[in-house]
Each structure stands twice: as C-alpha cells, then as structure tokens.
Amino acid sequence: MKHPDDTEQALPQTIGVLGGGRMGSGIAHAFLIAGARVVVVEVNDDAVSAARGRIEKDVSASVERGKIEGTAGEWLDRLNVTTDASAFSECGLVVEAVPEMWDLKVESLRRAESQLHDDAWLATNTSSMSVDGLAGELKRPERFCGLHFFNPVPASKLVEVVLGRRTSEELREKAQEWVAGLGKTPVTVHDAPGFASSRLGVALSLEAIRMVEEGVASPEDIDLAMTLGYKHPVGPLALTDIVGLDVRLGIAEYLESQLGPRFAPPQLMRDMVERGELGKKAGKGFYSYE
Incomplete structure (x- = not known):
C-alpha cells in the first residue's frame, strides 16, 4: 500500500496533465497515487476549480477504500492545478488530455512542448487520432507517443502505448515502465486509425x-x-x-x-x-x- 512519501522509481518525479476533464482528472489521480507530483493545466479558473474537485473526490475515495495510506490532504499537497502552462517546465512527462478535436490537440501539444525542458517527454491521450500526424506538428517527434488511458481511469487496468514512426526506442521502453508503475498493464501498438x-x-x-x-x-x-x-x-x-x-x-x-x-x-x-x-x-x- 502506498504512502504519500513513497516514490515510484519507474515514474518521473513530476508529471504534467494538460486538460483536467473526466479523463485528465483520472490520469492525474493515477499518477498522484502512484507517488508522483502532478501539475494539471486548465484553460480558466472555473475549469481549474472543477478539475481540482474531481481529483480531490477520487483521492478521498482511494483513501476511504484503503487503496492508499495517509490522509487525502497529504496526497493532495502533491497536486498543483493551474492555468499557467509554464508549470510544465518542472515536469519529466506531460500527458495531453483535451477533447478529440484535431486543431485543439495540435495547439495544446505545441503549447505543452514549448514549456518542456530538453529531457522531458510528451504524450497524447487521444483514443483514435494519428500519433504520426500529431508528431509531425511537433519539434521533437522522437520524444512523443500515445498513452491511451481508458475510462474510468482509476478502475481500468489497461493503457495502450501507441508508437509513431519516429518514437524513440527509449521512449517505448519508458512508456511501458510508466504504465507498469501505475499498476496497470501496457499493450503496445503501432500508429493506425483507432489503434487496437x-x-x-x-x-x-x-x-x-x-x-x-x-x-x-x-x-x-x-x-x-x-x-x-x-x-x-x-x-x-x-x-x-x-x-x-x-x-x-x-x-x-x-x-x-x-x-x-x-x-x-x-x-x-x-x-x-x-x-x-x-x-x-x-x-x-x-x-x-x-
């Protein structure tokens, strides 16, 4: 059973999530209770408040069910929900989780990439869009892949790791390790419409x-x-x-x-x-x- 002071070596110390809706909040919750610090970036103050509320509810439920030790407050001290995308500069990985609209995906991924340090990784939670197509809009496609989480994220045991043609072998291995570090099972597929x-x-x-x-x-x-x-x-x-x-x-x-x-x-x-x-x-x- 995890405690807030535990760290999962497979995961970057700080994870970013772009978009705090149903999926983004679930992804944030998964990384948070796996021991990472989490930064969620949303579009406005109302969305920030809603995202924090969803994550607080999920974390409290995990404590009440005995899935994690400590208090909800101890876990939530590791969470930052903000409108400031520059907070991604401290992240080793950012997962984009905005709605399935191409222009919005591209704009969001570029926004996140512009804040990342050179050693950081970037992923999309898209459930169907081309990872290669999205990678072509980025400056560092070799550091980009798909991490397709399933709803509801806390209960789902599966994450689809989607590899683009230019995804590095290092990222392939790391992505599989991250999923395992969340207590979930990775399936790895190459980019194709709808994946598997x-x-x-x-x-x-x-x-x-x-x-x-x-x-x-x-x-x-x-x-x-x-x-x-x-x-x-x-x-x-x-x-x-x-x-x-x-x-x-x-x-x-x-x-x-x-x-x-x-x-x-x-x-x-x-x-x-x-x-x-x-x-x-x-x-x-x-x-x-x-």
Missing part, C-alpha cells in the same frame, strides 16, 4: 446501436447477450454511455474518414447526441441515470 482498442470497441458499439435502431432487440438484451454470452464485463451500449456518445461519435467520424463507410455513425447515434443524450455524464443515454 478504439477500432474494435467502436466497431462493436456501432453495430449494437444499429441493432437498436432497427428494432432487433432492446439495449438491455443486447448488452446481456455480450456480458452473459461472451463474458464481456460491460455491454457495448452501457460502455458507450460510460465513454459518452459524443466522444464515440467523434471517434466514429474520424474512423469513417480513414477506413471507410463501415464506421459510419448510425443516425440514431447522431440524433441522441443532438438531443443531449450523451450517456452517464448527461443522466441519459441508452440507459437512464439518477
């Missing part, structure tokens, strides 16, 4: 949504078919609610542009997103959440 996890996961969810759209079965029965028949821990529609229909729609549209019409989003998916039925975070998706 998103490509397969989205394909399954899109077909499940088409089945609902066509009246083949209810969301509950489709999910039961996969959890009981194929031993999936969560059905594809419940998982889509957890990830967010808007997030899945963005990934599907990108994969369609890269891989063709088999990834075309069903109209039902578009309609639900337009109605604000985004899943668990909105209180309604394929299921209702009180």
Whole structure:
C-alpha cells in the first residue's frame, strides 16, 4: 500500500496533465497515487476549480477504500492545478488530455512542448487520432507517443502505448515502465486509425446501436447477450454511455474518414447526441441515470 512519501522509481518525479476533464482528472489521480507530483493545466479558473474537485473526490475515495495510506490532504499537497502552462517546465512527462478535436490537440501539444525542458517527454491521450500526424506538428517527434488511458481511469487496468514512426526506442521502453508503475498493464501498438482498442470497441458499439435502431432487440438484451454470452464485463451500449456518445461519435467520424463507410455513425447515434443524450455524464443515454 502506498504512502504519500513513497516514490515510484519507474515514474518521473513530476508529471504534467494538460486538460483536467473526466479523463485528465483520472490520469492525474493515477499518477498522484502512484507517488508522483502532478501539475494539471486548465484553460480558466472555473475549469481549474472543477478539475481540482474531481481529483480531490477520487483521492478521498482511494483513501476511504484503503487503496492508499495517509490522509487525502497529504496526497493532495502533491497536486498543483493551474492555468499557467509554464508549470510544465518542472515536469519529466506531460500527458495531453483535451477533447478529440484535431486543431485543439495540435495547439495544446505545441503549447505543452514549448514549456518542456530538453529531457522531458510528451504524450497524447487521444483514443483514435494519428500519433504520426500529431508528431509531425511537433519539434521533437522522437520524444512523443500515445498513452491511451481508458475510462474510468482509476478502475481500468489497461493503457495502450501507441508508437509513431519516429518514437524513440527509449521512449517505448519508458512508456511501458510508466504504465507498469501505475499498476496497470501496457499493450503496445503501432500508429493506425483507432489503434487496437478504439477500432474494435467502436466497431462493436456501432453495430449494437444499429441493432437498436432497427428494432432487433432492446439495449438491455443486447448488452446481456455480450456480458452473459461472451463474458464481456460491460455491454457495448452501457460502455458507450460510460465513454459518452459524443466522444464515440467523434471517434466514429474520424474512423469513417480513414477506413471507410463501415464506421459510419448510425443516425440514431447522431440524433441522441443532438438531443443531449450523451450517456452517464448527461443522466441519459441508452440507459437512464439518477
């Protein structure tokens, strides 16, 4: 069991996270309870307050469940949430975790890279965008890779390490060590649309949504078919609610542009997103959440 004074040798002493939303806060929490100091950079004071609140809640839950020793306050003393990107200058690794929009990703990664010292590393948490394409927008592509975390980050045991053509062998080895240092398991893939996890996961969810759209079965029965028949821990529609229909729609549209019409989003998916039925975070998706 970890204590705030423990350090994990596999990890850089200070980790940066650009973006403190659901995923960014989860990534910050994972590195924090692994023993690193964490700097989260957000766009404004309201976003700073929201990100800190999410991380405080997750850290408190980890203490209450006995996953880490000490008090929540001791762990949170190692956290800095700010709007000042110059705080990344002290980080050995920065993970970008902003929404899945190309221009925003590029702008955010350039902003982070401009603050890093020469020995620091940079990663993106993108779930589908080209790591090679993003690397081409950076000054040091050899020090850049994908670290694709899964939602919810505290409970997930998997991180996809995505290698670009110019990712150095040193970074490949370090990235695998970092993931292991978080108590998670790395799978390593080369850059391709959707990598391994998103490509397969989205394909399954899109077909499940088409089945609902066509009246083949209810969301509950489709999910039961996969959890009981194929031993999936969560059905594809419940998982889509957890990830967010808007997030899945963005990934599907990108994969369609890269891989063709088999990834075309069903109209039902578009309609639900337009109605604000985004899943668990909105209180309604394929299921209702009180």
